[in-house]
Amino acid sequence: MDITQDIREVLGSNEAFAGKADRLSEDDSLFDMGLDSFGSVQLMLALEERFDVEFPDSLLNRKSFATIRAIREAVSTLICRDAA
């Protein structure tokens, strides 16, 4: 599973990143690129559905969804935990 590519696909379906998700670098600030507070909630819910995980309360914050790298780290932790 290519987590980063999957994240880009999920981002592409978010209103703020339609058509430009593939051009984002791993460390571009998604909030600077137009993600707003409610958009980050929609992103969180879409990621949960895509990866079949549930973000715990401790990860429900802006930092977890600030960049593609941050999202990959959060998702990887949850996938590993579910697999263990």
Added chain:
Amino acid sequence: MESFSSPTVEVLPDEEPAGGPTFLDRLFDHGLLIRTGVDGLYGRSGAFESVVEALDRLITRLGAADGAEVMRFPPGMSRPAFERSGYLKGFPNLAGTVHSFCGDSAGHAEILACVEAGRDWTGQQEATDVVLTPAACYPLYPVAAARGALPAGGRLFDLQSYCFRREPSLEPTRMQLFRMREYVRMGSPEQVLAFRESWLERGTAMMRDLGLPVAIDAANDPFFGRAGRMLANNQRAQGLKFELNVPVNSVEKPTACLSFNYHQDHFGSTWELRQADGEVAHTACVGFGLERITLALLRHHGLDLAAWPEAVRAALWG
């Protein structure tokens, strides 16, 4: 900034003994609030209203030099405007919609029969184009946006409205219908943040002059569900909301009597409200819970207004 001042009281005056009358019971017994049979929906006595009105005037005096434009809306707003506002994203559980009978004569007979038989009669009620106002400033944004771009100095509005939130409770401070006074600032981020800062100071001084123990704390709105937990965490982390808390029901869970909110460009984007230079406008507001401040005064100074400290009476009634 988590908390830069703390309440000075360790216990509340007239702490209720276990099993004794609650603060709400005592408010009813003294006739200050009037039962309606619905938790959180109360009548108010003349004495109670005299405090609310004095607070309203006091807030007007404190803000008079700023030259806010006064607007008063009824406690209902346009449903399309309410839908566009985004309120349902965060608070679907608190909203109150107005429904009315839309049937014919046969339907009329049917609802009367249902009422007579004690059955549900609401099946033919349909949503109207009116929603109960959830916060005093919600009807303002579309009106302000319709005027076009803001002038260079931004704008400042003065609002007061009964507001509805569906959260029945036995805490007298959590009413379903209550009055909120607000000042709303629209402009650049610097303009609206300076406004919020000035009201953090003015609001704190006002409450101290009323002899109330206060604390300012970072806060979040009661967003609904799991998505709401993320919105609440974000709101706190960004320092978007502060509340001025006073112990009323308990010292452990003080009551937010004033709130100071920075909406960033949320309403500006939603309503396409622009600054003079074409940038999206930012907004901020200070909200005063008129019943909550009144209840805080009653709790701390007693249920007999004539016996309140002279300085407090002077601040309210001059």
